[in-house]
Amino acid sequence: MPEQTTPEMEAKWRTFWEKEKVYAFNPKGKKIFSVDTPPPTVSGAMHMGHAFSYAQQDFIVRYHRMKGENVLYPFGTDDNGLPTERLVEKLKNVKSKDMSRADFITLCLATLKEITPAFVQDWKNLGISADYALTYSTIDDTTRKISQQAFLDLYTDKKVYHKAFPTLWCPECQTAIAQAELEDSEKDTFFSTLLFIAGKEKLPIATTRPELLPACVAVFVNPADTRYTHLIGKEATTPLGKKVPIKADESAQIDKGTGVLMICSYGDKYDADAIARHKLTPVIIRNKDGTLNVAPYQGMKPKEARSRILKELKEKGLVTDQKQIKHVVNVHDKCRTFVEFLPTDQWFIQIIENKKKLITQGKKVTWYPTQMFKRYENWVNGLEWDWSISRDRHFGIPLPVWFCETCKETVVATPAELPVDPLQTKKTCQTCKKPCTPETKVLDTWATSSLSPQIVSQLVKGKAVVPFSLRPQAHDIIRTWAFYTIVRALYHENTLPWNDIIISGNVSMGGEKMSKSKGNGVDPQPIMAQYGADALRYWAATSKLGEDLDYQEKDIVTAQKFITKLKNAAQFIFSNLTIPSKQPGLEETDRLFLIQLNKTIQEATDAFESYEYSRAKAVTDHFFWKVFADNYIELVKTRVYSGSPEGKTSAAWTLSTAFLTLTKLFAPFTPYITEEIYQTYFKKQEKTSSIHTSAWPIPIKLKATKNDEVTWTTLLDIITLVRTEKSKAQKSMKVPVSLILPAPEQKLLASVLDDLKAVTTTQTITTGKRTVTILA
């Protein structure tokens, strides 16, 4: 085997795979195994979590390829949304809002062109066996066209609508966001009791958001709350002196706070619902950047306004109680900014009315692990709003829509125009023949990535259609990517997007999820450079689907040792033996060993069939180390060095066959070293150019007898016993011994006795109770 560093060796085979198109999809082939590969977000480099989950999906894909299926494993990059926008702003030191949309998009596309190849290279280095010729970007022309067309289809079907509505608003990103983009954040805040006045009575109201007082439009009490029933229908004066109605509402909880609550436009969805329910007139006191627009708090950020109002009210003695509490607030997942509620014009896809159907659809998909479906179900059940798909940002796929300046009608693009940027395209109203104003918003990035199966279908010119075979993804995006993809497949194709979904776990470090924000991240790149991608992959195969794995560098070292062991085994086999081309007559030891190999093939195959790659690896590992290396090789060593020609030939064939089989069983996990071994030792006898397109092993046809199992275990038991005795006596494994074995055991082992004597350095065997006597 040529001496190379691991990165050199891996680079060599990467080039080879690319040249030989080992991972190419065959558009004419049958038995398609289609994978809806997650397109990683272009916002930096591959992190350990990526490496972990992509490696796991790759094990499965490689298994299916070796089984002879026509694998469609595309690659995509998600680069049309806020994360990319932020990345470009950072890299190029610009602010998108200071540029025209066209200029900013041009800059983004140019920047992506610079950075994407290096970004994707990490995946290639990891040995992800995608067909990189089938690569899409969620911002490229084809995708823009597909996404806009899909939007138009939903518009025609009246599944998408446009509405002015109080929605979740990120004041930092200055865009509407979806429920799925909310994250929790625990913050310290003051829970203040403010004094409202009703006639001559004091009416204390507890709140965490006094800055909303100017927007207070009503006060609610529970109709069953006898403390306040007499006040219902009267007016209350807010601490700022404004008069608001006191209304009865069942949703006001008697035991919460003071039992009285203020309704402000808008604090949260509760306020929005309450205002709609009681037909109150909202007072909008917020600008889109979150600042207030009412005197004397004009231009103040909420936090500033809050302390200012509290200070003023305290001076007037209108704050009767105040305590510091921790409470959980919603923040935007992209920027961790406190999310506000603002009435704006937005586009929505109907999902609420189809919740039931969407749960049914989700149930039809086979989830691995199964309980992940619960996560999906819970999320859909808990949905309260339709999917807000418009974003007030620059970089993204534009909504293909204009509004007539005269009749205010919505005008949509024609299919022939797509992809289109309304800001760049003039439109006239069909009815009024008057000019239209372009919609300036862009689509939520999920509105495009949820079409990934359809996008991939286009890449292969419709040769693969939904449902795809498999969707691999992480569990944190069940509520977004998985859910939205199911929505789109239902709405556009009236089917499932895929048959199976596999969910990978997280990488943790000391029990905590590895993440940049926690500062406990480890980058995969230097690990791959030092130990090799194979080692990183081998490590990722130790935990099963959906399970988290705690990262420890020493486990990567273990993986590296495996690779060395594999190389050394090859060294032994091929430097000492001539391998016969056909199966010779087999010695009993060899036949018994091969029966064990057959069991392993079966177990590994069964495991892979149910996506249990970690079990496949574990059984193969066990067989390789414990059966093949520790016992079988030792058993036949003497025969290999000084046996009869027949004995040698049998051992040679057995060793080579078992080793090729093992190499193939390991190929999905460690593609580089197994390719190296395949090319070096097996290429001549095997038909396919790469191990990764070679046939997955099937059990070898062998004669079997009913005693095979017990003979094999007895043989190993005796070897272990002898080794134990030698160890206990602190003797070398080479010291001669004499054995006493019961007559039935001797009979059972008759055909393997020579090998047994050789491996245990036994000189004599006599009959009696099983005993080992050391002779030196």
Added chain:
RNA sequence: GGCCCUUUAGGCUAGUGGUUAGACCGGCUCGUUUACACCGAGCAUGCACCAGUUCGAUUCUGGUAAGGGCCACCA
């Protein structure tokens, strides 16, 4: 507050309704140089707790505790 998951050796993890629960790292005792010191042999140490089902439970059921996740609440 609701739902879900986890709890196995010092660390990280497999696994099982039934004689000695399996790897790896670490520890200990040794050995070995015609595959492998990135080695080999051997030893020690473990099923969170409490009930129940069962002839038998680490495994199934229920509860407790601890940890994690998702969601909700944010008067």
